Amino acid sequence: MSIIDYFARNIVPKMYRGKGAFHPAATGVLDFGVKCIREYDVNIFFIQEDRHLIAIDAGYRNYSKIMEKCNRIGINPANVTELFLTHVDPDHAGGLDCRYDSPFKNAKIYLGKLEENYLTNTWHRKKIGPIGLKNPVKIQNNYRLLEDGESVMLDDLKITSLLVPGHTLGHSAYIINDNLLFTGDSLALNDTGGYCFFDIFNLDSDLNKKSLEILKERINDYDIKAVFTSHNGWTKNVQHAFAHIDTIPTLSKEYPFDKTAPYDCFENP
């Protein structure tokens, strides 16, 4: 097991218990035609439009309850036609790891152009002193890379990729049909609004804050109706989602980030 995998599976769950950092949406049907499943602390989102079933992110690798949870929302992951990765961390791209059976075996994969550098290990995911840690996810290289601002048209579905570097340097947000914004791990959200994502997981938090300022400006060109995060649920209040983007949340048991979050997401998968 790589150090990053070990950190994600063993350290994060213990370190973050009771601090309210993660509060993903429960597996179910949301609004605006969006469905989701919850895998521990993270969501995979699905949108169906005629011949296309798209997914945003792929969750953890070898996640044992994926079929059961997809069943509950009437989705067969093998029917996902296109899958858009916000970034390639193990909780978002692990489900595509080619050393395991992928539940999304028929999906065409899209990701931001710069994010590929973590798949090829050209860039390290994290540096601890002199040691550079590699991203542990391996996926087939028949994916398609997206430029910043590029839109993909799939019949009546329009998916626009926006580069939001900081959590990783190639992290993308996606806008579906000009009105649903998926922010991945750029944004943390609680009942007081959206914040810069938690510092410990970011490659460069200052860059993430700048990217969120730019994203806030860029979405003025769209009619955004809802904002979906990967680890903190979603909101229809778009202004609220950008309320504290210049602030990095501090996490403690005394002051949990989200008081309504599960004590430990990993205890109840």
Ligand SMILES: [Zn+2]
């Ligand atoms: Zn994540």
